[in-house]
Amino acid sequence: MTSSMRDVHAEPPAHGNLRLRSVGLSGIRKPLVVQRPERQVTLAVTFRVAVDLPSDRKGSDLSRNAEILAEIVDATVTRPVDSLESACSAIARELLVRHGYASDAFVEASAEYFLNKGISEEKQSFEDYTLLAEARAVRRPDGRVLLERAVGAEAVGMTACPCAMETCRAELVKEYPALAEETYTSLPMITHNQRNRTRLVFEFDDASEIEIDQVIATIEAAQSSPTYAILKRGDEGRVVLDAHRHPKFVEDVVRDLLASVPARFPTLPDSTLVRASTVSEESIHKYNVEATHRLTLGELRRSSGA
Amino acid sequence: MTSSMRDVHAEPPAHGNLRLRSVGLSGIRKPLVVQRPERQVTLAVTFRVAVDLPSDRKGSDLSRNAEILAEIVDATVTRPVDSLESACSAIARELLVRHGYASDAFVEASAEYFLNKGISEEKQSFEDYTLLAEARAVRRPDGRVLLERAVGAEAVGMTACPCAMETCRAELVKEYPALAEETYTSLPMITHNQRNRTRLVFEFDDASEIEIDQVIATIEAAQSSPTYAILKRGDEGRVVLDAHRHPKFVEDVVRDLLASVPARFPTLPDSTLVRASTVSEESIHKYNVEATHRLTLGELRRSSGA
Amino acid sequence: MTSSMRDVHAEPPAHGNLRLRSVGLSGIRKPLVVQRPERQVTLAVTFRVAVDLPSDRKGSDLSRNAEILAEIVDATVTRPVDSLESACSAIARELLVRHGYASDAFVEASAEYFLNKGISEEKQSFEDYTLLAEARAVRRPDGRVLLERAVGAEAVGMTACPCAMETCRAELVKEYPALAEETYTSLPMITHNQRNRTRLVFEFDDASEIEIDQVIATIEAAQSSPTYAILKRGDEGRVVLDAHRHPKFVEDVVRDLLASVPARFPTLPDSTLVRASTVSEESIHKYNVEATHRLTLGELRRSSGA
Amino acid sequence: MTSSMRDVHAEPPAHGNLRLRSVGLSGIRKPLVVQRPERQVTLAVTFRVAVDLPSDRKGSDLSRNAEILAEIVDATVTRPVDSLESACSAIARELLVRHGYASDAFVEASAEYFLNKGISEEKQSFEDYTLLAEARAVRRPDGRVLLERAVGAEAVGMTACPCAMETCRAELVKEYPALAEETYTSLPMITHNQRNRTRLVFEFDDASEIEIDQVIATIEAAQSSPTYAILKRGDEGRVVLDAHRHPKFVEDVVRDLLASVPARFPTLPDSTLVRASTVSEESIHKYNVEATHRLTLGELRRSSGA
Secondary structure (H helix, E strand, O other): OOOOOOOHHHOOOOOOOOOEEEEEEEEEEEEEEEEOOOOEEEEEEEEEEEEEEOOOOOOOOHHHHHHHHHHHOHHHHOOOEOOHHHHHHHHHHHHHHHOOOOOEEEEEEEEEEEEEEOOOHHHOEEEEEEEEEEEEEEEOOOOOEEEEEEEEEEEEEEEEOHHHHHHHHHHHHHHOOOOOHHHHHHOOOOOOEEEEEEEEEEEEOOOOOOOHHHHHHHHHHHOOEEOOOOOOHHHHHHHHHHHHHOOOOHHHHHHHHHHHHHHHOOOOOOOOEEEEEEEEOOOOOOOEEEEEEEEEHHHHHHHOOO | OOOOOOOHHHOOOOOOOOOEEEEEEEEEEEEEEEEOOOOEEEEEEEEEEEEEEOOOOOOOOHHHHHHHHHHHOHHHHOOOEOOHHHHHHHHHHHHHHHOOOOOEEEEEEEEEEEEEEOOOHHHOEEEEEEEEEEEEEEEOOOOOEEEEEEEEEEEEEEEEOHHHHHHHHHHHHHHOOOOOHHHHHHOOOOOOEEEEEEEEEEEEOOOOOOOHHHHHHHHHHHOOEEOOOOOOHHHHHHHHHHHHHOOOOHHHHHHHHHHHHHHHOOOOOOOOEEEEEEEEOOOOOOOEEEEEEEEEHHHHHHHOOO | OOOOOOOHHHOOOOOOOOOEEEEEEEEEEEEEEEEOOOOEEEEEEEEEEEEEEOOOOOOOOHHHHHHHHHHHOHHHHOOOEOOHHHHHHHHHHHHHHHOOOOOEEEEEEEEEEEEEEOOOHHHOEEEEEEEEEEEEEEEOOOOOEEEEEEEEEEEEEEEEOHHHHHHHHHHHHHHOOOOOHHHHHHOOOOOOEEEEEEEEEEEEOOOOOOOHHHHHHHHHHHOOEEOOOOOOHHHHHHHHHHHHHOOOOHHHHHHHHHHHHHHHOOOOOOOOEEEEEEEEOOOOOOOEEEEEEEEEHHHHHHHOOO | OOOOOOOHHHOOOOOOOOOEEEEEEEEEEEEEEEEOOOOEEEEEEEEEEEEEEOOOOOOOOHHHHHHHHHHHOHHHHOOOEOOHHHHHHHHHHHHHHHOOOOOEEEEEEEEEEEEEEOOOHHHOEEEEEEEEEEEEEEEOOOOOEEEEEEEEEEEEEEEEOHHHHHHHHHHHHHHOOOOOHHHHHHOOOOOOEEEEEEEEEEEEOOOOOOOHHHHHHHHHHHOOEEOOOOOOHHHHHHHHHHHHHOOOOHHHHHHHHHHHHHHHOOOOOOOOEEEEEEEEOOOOOOOEEEEEEEEEHHHHHHHOOO
8 A cells, every 4th residue: 555645636527528617715815015106015915816627637736826825925025016916917827837737817806005195284194995906817729828907996985965965955945935046056955975985997908007096096086075084173074065066876976987087097008998886885775876887998988089 | 442422522621620601603594483463574593502611521512502493493483482582582591401511501693674664654665674682591509590681673774963064054154155144044054974873782680571663763763864775856855854954973873862762661670781882884984983882771760860 | 946856867967978887776685575385485685786877867766776676575575476586587677667768687686595404304404595596687679678597596515625635544554554454445534624605506598497495405415515503423423424425626516516417407408507606615724715617508418428 | 153163072962961981983994014023014903992971072072083093003104013902002092181081992903914834944824813902091080091901813723523533433433343443543533624713812901911923823722723825735634634633622722722821921910811712613514613711810820720
């Protein structure tokens, strides 16, 4: 009897014939150090990494995935990378190198990201956002590897409902008919407002780069108002007024967000796919309201006449 | 060599001398059928059940906990119980019966609960709430079993901030000085409003009973406004107006809630402990704001002069 | 000044030209009563319902979505439906009826589902599963409505790793060379085993029906072993032995699951899409391992030679 | 009409007489830079900060809480602190300084923490843990501030069940009676094993310090085995063997953990409260099994004869 270990993964499967689209690790947490223009940032990232599996092989060598993450991600503690997205691309490429039997490799990553912001210079504070990155490496029959990437962010802000504003106005006109008409045309009306989470993600089939702080700024400009950790009494009023002067349905958030992309990201190619989605955690309902859209930057430019 | 099974649980522990406060099951999901005055309700309950463990015993017989749940909870499909809380009490008592070595048994349960509600008769719809119940059975040295119980609920509603209302009023007076003073004294002012989750729980050391729909109604009356699944255009305005006419800090929600308890639950004994807590998912911040308090109904009656 | 309310939703959007793929409600919870062959079951369902929005319209009439849910879902308390899936289909169709401007309606639903099971007749208990259903209604230019549906379930079971089994065997042979070779060829070897969640979902473009308890049985047969709430001492051994005699990678779970579908669902058409996915919450790692595949039943039948 | 803003918070409450135990912020996320002996670590922390509120005051000045967090926590990006716990203590003290009306301040914090570990020197990788810290500052009538602190961690590891091991042994003896008795006395037997989460927290009423990596090492020593991100084929076998040679109930994990504390933390005072809790995500059940205990280090020393 020999004690040599069988390589069970490399054996043929009991129920063969089936290639599997994806086999990998999920929920794996890692610190990633990113060198930003002005500072180093440590992200706590949740990764999902996977490759396809041919029909003649029982198992995927999953320990290689953990090794790749250790080599590429853990190493950033001493050698920071440019971005979460560049780490994902490097991981996707390396997955194909070490899984010689695979032709498709996927990496998904999300991480919390803090930006120093504030309603004024003296009231800066770290606000938290979510970074999103994906990379897919595809091995072509000729051995070339194609890379598809997605980069984006989610920001929490505020929406104020334009519809309830009108119904409140109509109700108040009835209740207080003596007030000047100017009251109702100039004063911002009460409405329901709420926490809103909005995502903007770009999908690239080329080497385009994007500045993530610009993505976050673009999202916050499309909400009724950004939100802040530090708001003294007068500041609260400014945010509330700002939100009520920019009332938005979730539909408006997605459309305004998409409509602002061509001017804010002028150099990206027409082939870029743009995904926008938003969720308002309605204050007048126990459920959420959401909207989503996806189109190419070319379609977007044509639709906006840009 | 004998094949008879050792009862590993009953053996002495490797590191003895330590009684353990609590050993049990958590995250166990069960359907519980409750007979309400007018209808049967099926609750999907999450249970936590545990007993203490004496120092001379290695393990708790946990399969008994699962058997007790099957016997008491699963059986309600054919023989409904009165309430989630009565099921918890029965389970706590039975835990002491079957764990003869234990002197302390705990049961915690939470369940989603639907009530048909609406802003008007024609717009009724099921709204979702959370029921909370706890039971603790303590075996006294003389063999008597004492029972402590907690019963309560959580309701999602809406709060509108009274402070931002004042700062907005002050700002608008400056911006629109020509409007009549009456405008600012009579018109409800804009503010931030948000989803609010509030809990009210009663702890009993006697056999007091409480009507859970009354607990939910008490909570909703203490928020700036309840919320509803179905709101047509005019209804939205009514909810928004209602909330802005009852602006509340989280502090107000807890105090108003507690202050309303003596009148709404007149028959409960002074020894009843009342726990109130509330969380507002602030629309102008990315974080939540919360308040909590706990006191006896006797203290509450004296403080409110009731 | 008139107090008549503007219909803000029907106004043109500020940033027009963009049709939106999806606008709707999410996280809306409802009780749904289903008439099963032998009993009534109350499901607590989480719904997501949405329609597309043409470019000339500012907002979607979201209150109609809540009304449809109230009418179709709340009504099952007195008039049960056949299945979660049939409720989703009815909702999707009704979304198109009430949103005359929409051509695409989506419904997603998930619900906890309890089945009475046990390792033996006397140890039956409710085990919890997750039901999954989706419906998409598409309005064709000629006015006809096409319906696509997905129906499936998730079951929690157990997997035991076939690879660690071999490495443990090899190690033990080295440590205990005096033991008979038969020991190592006949005795089930130690390995890591863990909680596993597996999903099987069918996508139909026709009126095919499926029995959900059969879907759950199919999943449980593909795991190393099902798991049970009540296991007395000897039963635990049976489940552990069963799992160690059917050691499976996540790859094996997906392949065995898919391979079993043709025989277990012989009447479904070749055009049915079959989605299988599995997640093992690894006991020897802090992360999960997962596998997924998707193919038509026709492809599956050809690959398995069925 | 004056535009000066009312200080709504400082007004008396509508329903007075009630002091509130706790009013504050929760779910506030912040990056905290900690200087460890050998490296800087950036933690992403979730804070809860609150103070009590006297009965004559309507609201707590919550913006001060956000300012304190910005000043103490955000500042660590340029001036790292010693530990999460020292930041909590500083925040608790400052809460009392800025809320002059309060006499009780609470801070709770949890953060993910990465440690470079591995089954061998060449297979090091970042493993993730959770840090826990609490601080409570109490203002005495004489103006002195007392500080209570709690510090601890949670680690994910593996448990193997000692009971199923015996029942499997008994079953296999019956099935394979021809195998030598030595087989069953020497070979580690199969059992169910699973992901286990264990916490150890120390509560101090003095200025005691504790090394958090030592807390984590203490927890991992009490589980059946630690777990690792990178395990090549042979390593998996080592971890599995290690776990099966240290089979543990949740009861054993808590007792072994507590029993090891006196020797591992010899300098802490007897008044230290020690809290231990553990959750095993059972592979043979859909629910979890848990155990918890809490006692003073003095009691622990006496019970263990140390």
